[in-house]
Amino acid sequence: MSGAAALPTGPTGPTTPVALLRAGMRGTRRAWVGLAVFSVCEGVPAVVTGRLVATALDDGFLADRPGLGVALLGALLALALCGALATRQIVPRVARIAEAQRDHLVRHVVAATLRSAVAGTAPGHDGGDAAAVARLTGQVESVRLTGAALLRTARGVAVGLVAGVAGLALLSPVLLALVVPPLVAALLLFALLLRPLARRQRRTVLAEEAIATETAGVLFGLRDVLACQAGDRAADVLHERIDEQVAATRALGRASVTRVLIVALGAQVPLAALLLAGPLLVGNGVLTAGELVGATSYLLVSLGPALSSLVHVVGSMALQLAVTVRRLAELGATTDAAAGDPEPDTVPTPLLAEEPGWARRRHAPARRLIGVPPVRTDVRARGLTFAYGPHSAPVVLDLDLDVADGEHLAVVGPSGGGKSTLTLLLAGLLAPASGEVWLGGTPLAALHPRVRHAAITLVPQQAYLFQGTVAENLTYLTPFADPAAMQRSVRAVGAEELVDGLGGYHAEVAPTALSAGQRQLLALARAHLSRARFCILDEACCHLDPAAEQVAEQAFRDRGGTLLVVAHRTGSAARADRVLLLDGARVRVGTHADLAGPEPVPAAAGRVRAGVRPDVDPARAGERASPLVVTGGRGRGGDRVGLVH
């Protein structure tokens, strides 16, 4: 994320698993160092165990000096105590590393999910990314626990292997010749096996995610599923996903059988070799009895469990960790491209670049942003054009618009006609493919995002309330508002009874317990309280009764500043100073009286396709109060349009 004066955007998603893990390890260097030191402390006893045991047996118990034997074993006990104390120091350090990683991953998932959700350009369907929530509870948790277990076990494995081999060398170099080749062969085989195992592991992770996505779809749409009496059908689809997960796990399990064979190769084969060659070695004096016992002790207690642990536990944990971290890193990658606010120096303009000569991707040179809010709040748009995808017809096409300072403009039109898109464009939340918007004479793109957000408030149709007090919800846009102003706003929009019913300003809000109308009313009070001089209400009163809607709109009119209301009730349009009609073939602006009434619209020939400019109708161009170009737009043509009572 760049930009001359970009907002502090917090952690952005790194795109590779290694980078993701590395970023999470910041600040844990001391823990790592401590971990290494205490691991060595823990491992030292293991190295000398075999030697001490062998000596105790050979020179102590077998030589009829039990006292010496017991003394040596006592020394071993003391060493073991040191090892246990070292273990006690290890767990907190592992915990520190695991917790730091978890914190980082939670931040990463939350930030990436929210940013990508917020940056979605379509004002379309809801349904939160519930899979992301499952990621939070499932995958991040898996990384935390698996990572910690991996750290603890891997150290033990490393210590065991190194100590075992070192101890064997200490006992007798001959043993190395017997033990090391099969061990190395086993390790090599395991390394070769890792890639196919990783593939199958990934398949299981993807299957899990598919289950999460499908489950979320059914549960968030449970009302619709049950209303269509389609519970069985939804369950069948879920069962399919569940079965795929079983199949993926079984495939992974089959591949894992080879692990057992690898452990047999590395641990049991040396033991067999040792015993088969034993008589020769002991008979020829190469090995003493004690050394033989010491060697079997190493194989049984150190090397065998270590190898088994490596292949079974560490291997699967490492795989699981790698696959999970990769999935989490992919989350960062897809959302890197979907930035939050459109950055002023590179304006990401969607799609129409394929249409030659029609519109072009615009990259404005980096320029300094204006940090001062505009004095006036008149809104001007010239040549606004926008479409959602390369296959969609433009939603807004070459639109010109003038809204005077302090004017109340209503926007009406059939759904899908681009009203919400227009509000996003006028608020500077979407970058147009071509054209520009000015607020108070300043281009929106040149305003610092913070100033822009302070100057323009957009209230969408779906009100956002979060778990917190009523006051916290109301002061969402203005954290330092004084209570008197808050009460004034609440009273102005007519939400006083509602707030009293909830239990006052310090009562907790449970968003799901409120009706849609109540939520909208609180959101309107919040917007009224804000300092913005340009307010856009995108069907923000649609759940209110007409009477309440009138009260709220009047409050916004009285508030001062420019008001733009996307209306779908005729009463709302009637109250405005002027009405902008966004409709398939035509865009018209005028007073309510101008636009109402029978207005024959010539039948347009089907839909407007991208790349075809409809002819300007000169008869219409000069009729309105403000300069206006009749443009095309998305939608149907050919019907009588007008405001029907």
Add this chain to the structure above:
Amino acid sequence: MRRSSAELSEPLQPPGPTASRLLWAAARHTPATTVVSIVAGVLAAASSLLAPAALAAAIDSVLAPRAGAVPSAAVLLLLAVVGTGVASAALGALATTTGVARSTAWLRRRGVAGLLARGFSGSADIPAGDATARLTGIAAAAGRVPAMTVGVLTGLLVAVVALVALALVDVWTAAAVLTLVPVGVLLARRFARRTVAAFTDYQQTQAAVAARLTDALAGRRTIRASGTVDAEITRVLAPLPALRAAGARFWAQQRDLGWSFALLAPVVRIVVLAVAGLGVAQGRSTVGDAVAAVGYAELVLNGARAVDTVLEIAQCRAAAARLAAIADRPAPGPAPGPRQPGPADGPGRARLSGVTVRLGGRTVLEDVSLLLVPGGCTAVVGASGAGKTVLVGLLGGLYRPDEGVVLVDGRSIGELDAATLRQTVAYAFERPALPGATLAEAIGYGRPDADDLTIADAARAARADGFVDMLPLGYRTPPADAPLSGGELQRLGLARAVAQDARITVVDDATASLDSATEAEVEQALATVLRGRTRLIVTRKAPTAAAADRVVWLHEGRIRAHAPHAELWADGEYRALFVPAGAATAVTS
């Protein structure tokens, strides 16, 4: 950190009998893998029990003065035992992973069935995000319990038999081990409870973060409009310190447990070695015996280490308890009897008699009696929160009456099977969800046998065909991939209701996002397509109410009037529901 009621939706409870019942059932439903893993486990256990003795004999034979180059029988026996151990371990691993996968799958299916059986009103107490988490990660944790239990039991069995074998080799070492191992078990038990408590606490805090994220995602448009995404990220992450604290408690338990065992194991080993060594010195036992003693002591220790798995089992049982809350709780209301198909040619006469519905402690509908004339159009009006959605939801079984009955053609709704209900009631919602893999499937969701022509006709009637045709994949577009505005969503929901072709069609404010022109078109089209069907329309628009035959006026859960619009228009309060009046009436409930 302040916690609201929604975050504490499930009180912390220890895993109780419900969780156990569920897990037993899961084990019973995966018999093959359970048996195989038990058999493999026993074989592996037997081989590991025989191994030390075989190893002892082998070592003794190797160290014997007359040992030659030919491997003795003892060595070969050892190799056979080890080989069996390897093979059974492989088999056991395969059986275990398959068993875990199947157990998890069974638990998930059970959870899904439980959720769907609770119905729409019964599922209101568990947020969808929480329920999703339970069916995914939590079910996976619970599914491991049967396999882990088998592992632990075989481990314990091995430990006991190893102890006996140790006693047979050398009584003194057995006595030594016997005094030390119970110490370890007691330690582990003490830590087990604390770890489970810490872990459950951790999970609750984690769920709090998840709930905040879900809320924020639902309000994405406001966040975008306000440019407050950074503040929102901070707000969602607010419980993170509490999460850290819960994690710290968990790790403290792990540390104490870990180092206790780290000390116990070498102590046991060394004591065994000392006692066995003394035995060798005194001529009581051979060197091989000493090795065997170490081997058996190792097995007994392994059994004690199985306590670690016991901890994990405890955690997973805590997870199973949360799953059981979904899967086991019976649906509220009277238990449904066997469902039968209803009369196929009934006129669709719906009657509510004395229906009372209570939700969340509030009486939403009280003593409502209503008869819907078949083939007629009835409007439902009322202030926000008066109970309109619940009233129309009764017909399709979305809400169940606490008192009274809902009848269609003389049969109670609760007795009819899904196919009949589908033909009886179709819904169009204001904010429809579109389940289905493609838009075509979404439109035909209420009518599994719908063909492409029916779907296209329905889309045309609802004026949804226009924008669908513009999409590159058209009707085959997955709903998640199609950028849809609120109005387009509503039209798809209407198309679905039209395609369902039911006797009663309920339109729950489903033209609210359409402006007057489109709405007029859609209503005209619906009137044509649905002519002769019973229509029930929840509306706030006066023209719609006027076009209906009669209007049901709901006021605070009761039917205040059931008359034509023209008759009611005289009442000022009635008018206030539609048209801006002089005095302001705010929206409360």
